[in-house]
Amino acid sequence: MSKRPIKLNVFLHEDLKGINEDLLHQDYFDWLADTVSRISGRTMDVNLIQPSDALTLSSFNYKSDNIERLMDKFQDALLTHLGNQDRTTYDASIDLYLLLTRDDINKTTLGVAQQPGVMGIASITSKLTASHEVGHMLNAAHEDSDENVSTYYGTYKSIMYKTARKSAFTFSKKNEENIRNYLNQYP
Ligand SMILES: [Zn+2]
Numbered sequence: 001m002s003k004r005p006i007k008l009n010v011f012l013h014e015d016l017k018g019i020n021e022d023l024l025h026q027d028y029f030d031w032l033a034d035t036v037s038r039i040s041g042r043t044m045d046v047n048l049i050q051p052s053d054a055l056t057l058s059s060f061n062y063k064s065d066n067i068e069r070l071m072d073k074f075q076d077a078l079l080t081h082l083g084n085q086d087r088t089t090y091d092a093s094i095d096l097y098l099l100l101t102r103d104d105i106n107k108t109t110l111g112v113a114q115q116p117g118v119m120g121i122a123s124i125t126s127k128l129t130a131s132h133e134v135g136h137m138l139n140a141a142h143e144d145s146d147e148n149v150s151t152y153y154g155t156y157k158s159i160m161y162k163t164a165r166k167s168a169f170t171f172s173k174k175n176e177e178n179i180r181n182y183l184n185q186y187p
């Protein structure tokens with residue numbers, strides 16, 4: 001039997017209303033889904049959820065200087081949303097929940113996620129933030145990132161590098177291993 005797919009549920013914040021969803025897929029998620037599939041041997045389905053279909057999350061006030069409190073409040077909002085759905089197929093391990101926002105959380109924070117875990121928030125101000133936060137959810141770590149990834153365009157930091165605004169669209173070998181090992185514990 002093949003492995004269960006990873007489901008990445010992306011809640012579009014109401015401040016993204018009118019955004020081109022084809023471009024969102026293309027610029028933020030297609031690469032990520034392909035890469036995670038290659039690493040883990042299971043497909044990753046990316047599901048964009050309309051603001052009107054998840055009001056508690058699309059209206060969530062994500063701008064904050066207190067990240068810990070923000071994550072507590074986000075968890076409450078997520079559980080409120082999920083509580084309204086059929087939870088019989090809910091599998092916290094590989095059903096991931098990302099709130100996608102137009103703006104950053106604060107001046108220095110573009111995104112945040114559990115490591116590992118199922119929840120995260122990412123802004124669209126960098127094309128790599130969503131991938132970076134999903135990486136955290138799958139147990140990729142800053143300290144295992146790579147400073148010297150060779151690409152066609154030159155040498156870049158890998159995607160989990162903490163402070164890089166411009167990274168290569170690639171995980172380090174160590175983080176690929178972290179992701180693979182993390183996902184291997186699930187059917
Ligand atoms: Zn990070």
